[in-house]
Amino acid sequence: MKISHYFELEDHVTGGISESVAHQRAMLDQLGLQYTTEPTLEADVFHCNLMGPRSVWYARRARSKGIPVVANTHVTAEDFGDSFRFTNALAKPLKPYLRWAYGLADALVCPSEYNQGLIEGYTDTPTTVISNGVDRGKLEGFDSLEAEYRDRYDLESPTVFLVGHVIKRKGLETFVELARRLPDMDFAWFGPLDLSLKGRETTQLIENAPENCTFTGFIDDIRGAYAAGDIFCFPTHExxxxxxxxxxxxxxxxxxxxxxxxxxxxxxxxxxxxASGDGVAPFVDALERLRDPALRDRLGSNAADRSEAFSLEAVANQYQSLYTAVTP
Known part of the structure; x- marks a missing residue:
């Protein structure tokens, strides 16, 4: 079996989608499946990760030749807004486009049951939930970087942190306000700022953040974020x-x-x-509880155990089964 595993705009798209594609290819390597990253119809399966115009063109050609098309549903209109400049304006027309584009696939891969529920409102194309997975190997040795990254960004324990592109949708306003409400705790957001791509409100939130709220920008070794951070706070809205x-x-x-x-x-x-309910107060209350090292240790240990089900080794066979199911 040969797979055309295509990621349109691969050199330009970063963040979670790029990570997911890297995980998929690591899983294909584990499975020993032959694949190319180029779009081609000389394959048994055409698998696309971003339904741009070139992917759509190949998907339509593939279907006309009887080659099954698999597509990941990384993008929805619901999570497109409050990301970068102009994304709010594009979110509304994006939905009918995605309905059409996702409808060209023979099978859709959804990263979660929540995403699956959204996509089933877009199209009747069959969906399968397969996690993006977590590359545990990428984190190996992260704890050895603690002193270096705490010193680099002047962080003291317990540091509240977040990892990823700094965008409003991920709870930027809440994160900044938490730092303002809890001035004796350090807050650090590790990830690209890309201020030229941000709207005025997002830029103002970043520039007017209190002194105990650090935006590191891109860091060369993401392990440093997990080394320096103590409490992963993810107030994302979508x-x-x-x-x-x-x-x-x-x-x-x-x-x-x-x-x-x-x-x-x-x-x-x-x-x-x-954190349930409106406003920032539920997050403040939770962070006050998390000052307790014993609670942090218990929750962290349980989280690590729970994450094992999302390892690339655990997820890989689901792709093998999907490819087998869609090929004649």
Whole structure:
């Protein structure tokens, strides 16, 4: 079996989608499946990760030749807004486009049950839930970097942290306000700023953040974030899954999330804390509880155990089964 595993705009798209594609290819390597990263119809399966115009063109050609098309549903109109400049304006027309584009596939891969529920409102194309997974090997040795990264960004324990692109949708306003409400705790957001791509409100939130709130920008070794951070705080308003969350769990960090449907699989008080209700107060209360090292250790240990089900080794066979199911 040969797979055309195509990621349109691969040189330009970063963040969770890029990480997911890297994980998929690592899993294909584990499975010993032959694949090319070029779009081609000389394959048994055409698998696309971003339904741009070139992917759509190949998908239509593939179907006309009887080659099954698999597509990942990384992008939804729901999570497109409050990301970068102009994304709010594009979110509304994006939905009918995605309905059409995803409808060209023979099978859709959804990273979570929440995402699957959204996509089933777009198209009747069959869906399968397969996690983006977590590359545990990428985190090996992270704890050895603690002193270096705490010193680099002047962080003291317990540091509240987040990893990923700094965008409003991921709870930027809440993160900054938490730092303002808890001035004796350090807050650090590790990830690209890309201020030229941000709207005015996002830029102002970053520039007017209190002194105990650090935005590191891109860092060369992401392990440093998990080394320097103590409490992974993820106040995102909309998420398809959250690879950084899985990484934090794999690193044994206690996690605090907004109580949204995406995270329904997490158990409040067992492998995370959830902030329910309006405003920033529930997050403040949870962080006050997480000052307790014993609670942090218990939640972090449980999170690490829970993350094992999302390892690339655990997820890989689901792709093998999907490819087998769609090929004649």
């Amino acid at each position: 998420e398809n899954e959250g690879i950084a969350l899985l990484e934090a769990m794999a690193a044994g960090k206690p996690v605090l999330v907004r109580d949204i449907e995406t995270f329904s699989w997490l158990e409040d008080g067992a492998d995370c804390l959830k």
